[in-house]
Amino acid sequence: MNREYGYGFSDLSGDYFRSIIGILIAAFPFMFVRPVTFVAVIMIVIGATFALFLVQTLVRHISRIILDPHGISLVTVVERRMDWSAVEEFSLAYFTTWRSGAKGWMQLKLRGKGKTMRIVSKLEGFNEIVGAAAAAVSTNGLAFDEATIQNLSALGLGDPNENSRI
Secondary structure, three states, rough: OOEEEEEOOOHHHHHHHHHHHHHHHHHHHHHHHOHHHHHHHHHHHHHHHHHHHHHHHHHHHHHHHEEEOOEEEEEOEEEEEEEEEHOOEEEEEEEEEOOOOOOOEEEEEEEEEOOEEEEOOOOOOHHHHHHHHHHHHHHOOOOOOOOHHHHHHHHHOOHHOOOOOO
16 A cells, blocks of 8 residues: 655745745845945855755655555655665654754655665654654664664654564
8 A cells, every 4th residue: 555745835834934034135135235246146155045945845845755565755856766675774863953952853864775865754744654664674684773763762663673663
């Protein structure tokens, strides 16, 4: 049975907001004055960075993740597929910008046969994807690092090396 997941607008609205505000702030000086070349170059680079972030957010928004018993597919403009048997690295990392460690996000990274897939926790159904991937990959005899095991436990999925709840 295939299951399909995607990023909802509400999950990405903050990223859309930040990228558009960044572009507007970078463009603001050009509306009123002709900045000095050095300042203009800096503002163009900042604006281009936010524009790239906007494109990345748009691509993420149209992305679809498809799970099936044999692997995972990431469909954007093109489709990338990875079979569970080909996964050589499975890591689940937690990132935060807060000193307290709060308000962070997780990123699932699957790597094998020269391909890498990264899926962030803003995705609807992220926990189900991580659980299915960990269960499938654990049958390959792949060892999970300590940080990944702790992050799996934080999601309520347990330690796949012990064949717990996954």
